[in-house]
Amino acid sequence: MSLVKISSSEEFEQAIRENDQLFLMKNSTTCPISHAAFQEYQKFAAEQDTPVFYLNVQEAxxxxxxxxxxxxxxxxxxxxxxxxxxxVKWNASHYSITSAALSEQLGK
Incomplete structure (x- = not known):
């Protein structure tokens, strides 16, 4: 599934309303750790069907x-x-964000 960027409360509320289950990543566009975690998040998103959203902290x-x-x-x-x-059923930050850790939350 592709990543969907959200930037407003309305977009977030709509995502919550329309999906029983979803992932959201808060991402920094200037942090190397965020960049590495976002790459893992992208890999995860490409491998499964659960809706996957993100927001850029600097913009939102x-x-x-x-x-x-x-x-x-x-x-x-x-x-x-x-x-x-x-x-919120689970959350992780920094180096704990891996494709494997995300998949584990779905029992995959």
Missing amino acids: RPLSNEIAEKFGVRHESPQALLFEKGE
């Missing part, structure tokens, strides 16, 4: 902060979150 800081506040998950970048039925 208010949305990133809103998600952290609303779901009680401390903001980190890079950070991957698995949402199930509108709740």
Whole structure:
């Protein structure tokens, strides 16, 4: 499945409404660790069918902060979150974001 970029609260809320399960990655466009994690995220996205979204923290800081506040998950970048039925079920950051770790959350 392809990655879908979101930049607004409306886009995020729509993604949550339309998908029982989805992944979201908070990505920094200037951090080498984020770049490596994003490559793993892209690899993961290409290998399965669960909807996969991302936001660039520099472009969507208010949305990133809103998600952290609303779901009680401390903001980190890079950070991957698995949402199930509108709740955060899992999250990882930095070097813990690997294609294998993401796939493991889906039992694959």
